[in-house]
Amino acid sequence: MTSGNAAVSGAAVSGATIEVNEVSKWYGSVVAVNEVSFQVRPGITGLLGPNGAGKTTLLHMMAGLAKVSKGEVRVLGQRPRSNPSLYRHIGVMSEHEAVYEFLTGRGLVELAARLQGVEDVRTSTDWAISTVNLEDAQHRPLGTYSRGMRQRMRLAAAMVHDPEVLILDEPLNGTDPRQRIEFEDLMRSMAERGRTILISSHILEEVEKLADTILLIVSGKLAASGDYRAIREALDDRPFTLRIVTDDPRALASALVRLSSVDSVAVETDGSLVVMSSNVADLQRSVAALARDLSVRLYRVEPLDDSLESVFSYVVER
Amino acid sequence: MGAVLRLTLRQLGGRRRLAVVFFLAAVPVGLAILLNALLAQEADFTDGFVGGIIDATMIGIVLPIVVMTLGTAAFGNEVEDRTLNMLVLKPISRLSIVLPKLMASAMIAAPLLVGATVVIVLVALGDGGARAVLAAAAALLVGVMTYAAIFTWAGLLSPHALGFALVYVFLWETLVNSFLPGARYASVRGYTVGVLHGLDDTTFASLGENAIDLSWALALAGLTIVVFTLLTVRRLKRMDVP
Numbered sequence: 001m002t003s004g005n006a007a008v009s010g011a012a013v014s015g016a017t018i019e020v021n022e023v024s025k026w027y028g029s030v031v032a033v034n035e036v037s038f039q040v041r042p043g044i045t046g047l048l049g050p051n052g053a054g055k056t057t058l059l060h061m062m063a064g065l066a067k068v069s070k071g072e073v074r075v076l077g078q079r080p081r082s083n084p085s086l087y088r089h090i091g092v093m094s095e096h097e098a099v100y101e102f103l104t105g106r107g108l109v110e111l112a113a114r115l116q117g118v119e120d121v122r123t124s125t126d127w128a129i130s131t132v133n134l135e136d137a138q139h140r141p142l143g144t145y146s147r148g149m150r151q152r153m154r155l156a157a158a159m160v161h162d163p164e165v166l167i168l169d170e171p172l173n174g175t176d177p178r179q180r181i182e183f184e185d186l187m188r189s190m191a192e193r194g195r196t197i198l199i200s201s202h203i204l205e206e207v208e209k210l211a212d213t214i215l216l217i218v219s220g221k222l223a224a225s226g227d228y229r230a231i232r233e234a235l236d237d238r239p240f241t242l243r244i245v246t247d248d249p250r251a252l253a254s255a256l257v258r259l260s261s262v263d264s265v266a267v268e269t270d271g272s273l274v275v276m277s278s279n280v281a282d283l284q285r286s287v288a289a290l291a292r293d294l295s296v297r298l299y300r301v302e303p304l305d306d307s308l309e310s311v312f313s314y315v316v317e318r
Numbered sequence: 319m320g321a322v323l324r325l326t327l328r329q330l331g332g333r334r335r336l337a338v339v340f341f342l343a344a345v346p347v348g349l350a351i352l353l354n355a356l357l358a359q360e361a362d363f364t365d366g367f368v369g370g371i372i373d374a375t376m377i378g379i380v381l382p383i384v385v386m387t388l389g390t391a392a393f394g395n396e397v398e399d400r401t402l403n404m405l406v407l408k409p410i411s412r413l414s415i416v417l418p419k420l421m422a423s424a425m426i427a428a429p430l431l432v433g434a435t436v437v438i439v440l441v442a443l444g445d446g447g448a449r450a451v452l453a454a455a456a457a458l459l460v461g462v463m464t465y466a467a468i469f470t471w472a473g474l475l476s477p478h479a480l481g482f483a484l485v486y487v488f489l490w491e492t493l494v495n496s497f498l499p500g501a502r503y504a505s506v507r508g509y510t511v512g513v514l515h516g517l518d519d520t521t522f523a524s525l526g527e528n529a530i531d532l533s534w535a536l537a538l539a540g541l542t543i544v545v546f547t548l549l550t551v552r553r554l555k556r557m558d559v560p
Contacts, residue, residue: 065403066558082555087409096400096560102328114321115408157404 016041017165017196018062023071025057032057034220035071040198044191046211047200054220055200056095059169062198063092075165088116091163093154095170095200101143105134105153108142112157128156131186147174155183165196172206184210239263240280244273244287245300255290259283274304319418322405326422329395330388339384339427343434346375350438366524368442369514372454373525376435377510381461382487384431388423389469390479393550398477400560412554416470416547423466432458443521453517461510464539467546468506474553502530509539 016039025033033054049055060066061073064080064087073079078086099108109128113121129138132152142150151174159166172180187197187210201207207214216224246252253265253273261282266274277283284301291298350371357367396402405415435454439447472479495505502508508530515525516532530538 060558063403063407065406067556084409084411087407090407092403092407094400094403096403098399098401100325100329100401100404103325111321111325112404112408115405115410117409 017076019074021072023068023073025069032220036222038215038225042194042196044187044197044211046207046214048207048214049217051202053217055217056169059167059200063167089164091158091166093158093168093171097150099142104139104141106138108153109157109160113160116161118161124160128160132156148176148179151175168199170200240277241304242275243302243304246296246298248296249273251294252296259286319414322415323418323422326392326419330422330426339387342380342384343430346380347434347437350441354441368439369522369524373511377507381431382465385427385462385465386469386483388427389466390473390483392419392423392470392473394473394479403559406559412551416550420466420470424462428459428462449518450521453514456517457510457514460513460539461506464506464542467543471546471550474550509535
């Protein structure tokens, strides 16, 4: 559904509902997005990247909220900037969770329906609210909602006109596991109806359950795009550093160095082990078995460098 | 437009904000009642009293501050709390967003300020001041609309609009306008006083020295409203919405 820079031409473009072509965005001397190109077609696409990678800036340019410094964005074949009529076909849910707190949940969705020019405001509002399962809370002021409920009502407001393209920035923030499952079901049903859904997140696990394809953004650049499984494998293969605290570090260290998944083992001055591995899944399985076989106690096993930034950066460097 | 207007009226109609503007509008009324009670027996009291107090307190201070409080918040609050995208991501023209914002500020400020000014006139002149009442009402309405256009634009331009607006009011509208006679042609206070004096040059004769011609006042106020409304639309089209 989605392809990277090399595919932006010819037949690949046909059928794309969102086209981002050599797009850059800078604020003064700060480059937020750097020559990014991709297309998004109907279905669910995940826009993934660590915080500050440029996801929101990209989404804002796609939604027409931010001016493109260089390049071109087209949604349904049209430029979104200064093109209000296009919003009849687009629904956008921004990452900012602020709402008009004096409005009721229903009031927010009704307002969106009226401003969208929906013909039957009442029916559309009922449909959108029931879709997010908030009928019981619809008459309460938004100020009394939990974070998850607020997100769901904002989603109802974004989709009250049943848009062809839905752009959602971190929509799962604040939602609980049950709400996430409902959200996933809803997105899948919309995708089955031919809608284009672009979801941004900084959490890989959040997106991989949903998205057919992934766009990976790191430091304002498109680091990878395509099937999430390939990207997931690349992430799992990255060098990994673990700290292990045990009651017998030397015995465990000599057993660990014999494992094929371990690149090196160092015994620190405090007696803990620092283990480097290129196959973290295998290592995690082996450590517990080795400890049991050697009758040593494991007090702590923790990753030393597992920040999203470092994980995503690894994919970029590959 | 109706949905945005209702939304903005609710946004601006917060209890605290209304309490502040109501208090501000009540101060000149209280002052007029007090002075009238204390000095009404003086032989030359009536001459210039009503014009003086309306110009010095209502037009010079309360009108700009009240409309500034409302006008800068019309867009300012949404820019600050990042709810503006809920309006701009809809298939409506930018003018359809700006006009109701401007109207909402005026709809709250006008009844309050016009009402307070009419009370001042009635306190000073009693039943015999019908023409003065009409003049005061029309002048305040012109002032409210003109300031609303300027401050609505300012609210969209900067998160510090209220501070800039205060500096503008006290430097330009008060200080410069007092010392440079020509400045009244580029001053909302000048237009408001021009309308007041132009519609009743008997009651407000004391303002004649500083008043610009009625037709000029109306034309320049109208031009200011149109220019700042268009500037606000332009800003809304071109800005990066947070």
